[in-house]
Amino acid sequence: MNIQMNNIHKSFGTNRVLSGVDFDLREGEVHALMGENGAGKSTLMNILIGLHARDEGIIMIDGKETYFANPKEAERSGIAFIHQELNIWPEMTVLDNLFIGKEMTNKFGWLSTKEMKALAQEQLDRLSVSLPLLSEAGACSVGQQQMIEIAKALMTRARVIVMDEPTAALTEREIQKLFEVIRALKKEGVSIVYISHRMEEIFAICDRITIMRDGRTVDTKDIPETNFDEVVRKMVGRELTERYPSRHPSPGRKVLEVKGLTRQGWFENVNFDVHEGEIVGFSGLMGSGRTEMMRSLFGLDPLDGGEVIMKGHPVRIRKPVDAVKHGIGFITEDRKDEGLILDFSIRENMALTNLFSFSNKGFISGAKEKDFVDTLIKRLQIKTQSAETAAGNLSGGNQQKVVIAKWVGIGPSLLILDEPTRGVDVGAKREIYQLMNELTERGVAIIMVSSELPEVLGMSDRIVVVHEGRIAGELTREEATQENIMTLATGGQ
Structure with missing residues (x-):
């Protein structure tokens, strides 16, 4: 799936969030979308999936002008969004969370729990994650809940997956496993929009990067053609001389x-x-x-x-x-x-x-x-x-x-x-x-x-x-x- 978003504008009341943003996604690539908090990254993706309506601009999907009325319609068309803030129903089981709105039933209309468990386990095995399928999701750690969201998106057989800070709550081992899954998806032609503030991940897993600042597109580059310092400078509009400020502690009592x-x-x-x-x-x-x-x-x-x-x-x-x-x-x-x-x-x-x-x-x-x-x-x-x-x-x-x-x-x-x-x-x-x-x-x-x-x-x-x-x-x-x-x-x- 190829996506082009051209000259996208969006305001919420008097607050202008996007001012003529351009973004394109190629089939089978991992495309980083970076910018400071409030730069408009998530808003742009929410416009793509129909959560927000654009004020101006054109969205082309596989060469055809396309606008979704809501995220469900986008998901049916093959675009899934893993949001930064987890959408977990804590009182429901892990299994119910994975299949909410997509429940599998037999010819009598009864839930096919056995079939759902098998499909869920297949996806969790793919992620090398162990989750208690019949336990309440609210009893899971934040990291486990993040893996539930990732598994849920993979189960939609999406052709485009937007990942907003997917590793924020994951361990290093879980991150590396996620990267393996992303590389496998790329080989299958799945495209990933990867929103993250972890610079090391961007250079480890992404093919291209689009940088946003103050609701505008600053630049789009192939990853090998840029570096950490250039990305930071374009994101914040200034030099950051040191990643971590120097410390001179003198502990007291x-x-x-x-x-x-x-x-x-x-x-x-x-x-x-x-x-x-x-x-x-x-x-x-x-x-x-x-x-x-x-x-x-x-x-x-x-x-x-x-x-x-x-x-x-x-x-x-x-x-x-x-x-x-x-x-x-x-x-x-x-x-x-x-x-x-x-x-x-x-x-x-x-x-x-x-x-x-x-x-x-x-x-x-x-x-x-x-x-x-x-x-x-x-x-x-x-x-x-x-x-x-x-x-x-x-x-x-x-x-x-x-x-x-x-x-x-x-x-x-x-x-x-x-x-x-x-x-x-x-x-x-x-x-x-x-x-x-x-x-x-x-x-x-x-x-x-x-x-x-x-x-x-x-x-x-x-x-x-x-x-x-x-x-x-x-x-x-x-x-x-x-x-x-x-x-x-x-x-x-």
């Missing part, structure tokens, strides 16, 4: 110490500490227990044993409000379901954890709240026309910045960042890294959980590696290499 932290079935006898002005990175394979440790530390999930000590004093954290009272902020890996109220405005989301800072005797000072929110919007360079914009209308990267702002605003002693740059473009990543540096310079202790090894290596002062619910080892900045981290993460010494 111990902010947090945990002893024997245990949650049966998830992690056991966990011991670590974090000091003022320090970034401690947590690394490990998916399912190792990193996120579960942080959730229990913040009071989201119960602990079965262990001791938490804040600034030398034992504390009991049974729920998140206890953690906040002790100066702990938690930026969750799942911003859509746990980090934001999508129907609330940016202002309302930022204010939720900070009401005490601009209220007096139960009354909120609107002026103080406005100053607080405007300052954070400006500081984190959140792209929005107004603080009253609903958080759900922001790009993924800008949503992440709102979550970060919400917790930075409480003035935390300890900030836990779980996948802080997932789905965030290269320019915004650097802004987050710089903010982390500024916070540590002010004495904030930071725990950063990340699946991106370059990020862990680039920003951590110490690295704690987790394997099967236990601390496998701790590495200094000098000792830390990808090989050493992966050795510990896989149970080696």
